[in-house]
Amino acid sequence: MDDADEANRNRDGMPVPWDEVRRDYEAGHLTCNGIAQTYRLRRSQLEGHARKNKWGRPGSQVLDRHILIQKLMALLERQMDLMEEGMNNNKTVDGKALSDLVRDLDKMIVIEKAEAQRSGHDDETGEMRDLQRKIEQRINAITKQRR
Numbered sequence: 001m002d003d004a005d006e007a008n009r010n011r012d013g014m015p016v017p018w019d020e021v022r023r024d025y026e027a028g029h030l031t032c033n034g035i036a037q038t039y040r041l042r043r044s045q046l047e048g049h050a051r052k053n054k055w056g057r058p059g060s061q062v063l064d065r066h067i068l069i070q071k072l073m074a075l076l077e078r079q080m081d082l083m084e085e086g087m088n089n090n091k092t093v094d095g096k097a098l099s100d101l102v103r104d105l106d107k108m109i110v111i112e113k114a115e116a117q118r119s120g121h122d123d124e125t126g127e128m129r130d131l132q133r134k135i136e137q138r139i140n141a142i143t144k145q146r147r
Contacts, residue, residue, distance in 0.1 A: 010040035028058035069108050076101045080138055
């Protein structure tokens with residue numbers, strides 16, 4: 001039995017009725033543990049299948065990376081404003097928060113690029129490159145003012 005076949009069988013070796021599982025999962029009347037127990041699945045098997053097929057649960061929000069990146073950009077802009085204000089007032093400024101935000105944004109961009117390449121929508125990465133350039137220009141402008 002190969003991995004794909006095993007993923008479609010429950011603990012008893014019987015085929016999993018994924019349509020029924022999905023109905024129960026998306027209805028939200030049972031916990032994930034309850035669904036796994038009812039259909040004799042491993043919890044990881046249920047969660048993996050739900051994630052792979054983008055099933056939703058009531059009350060859960062599917063996080064859109066574009067929204068997350070935009071929020072991260074807003075935080076980055078705010079942090080740069082605070083840094084710039086502190087530098088203009090001759091205060092000591094800690095750049096760790098800014099550094100962390102840039103690192104997180106870079107990770108999100110890498111993920112977005114990989115996703116775009118996988119889906120064949122490589123044009124979306126142009127938006128990410130524009131975001132990177134915008135951040136670099138802003139950081140360069142701030143650091144040049146302090147020299």
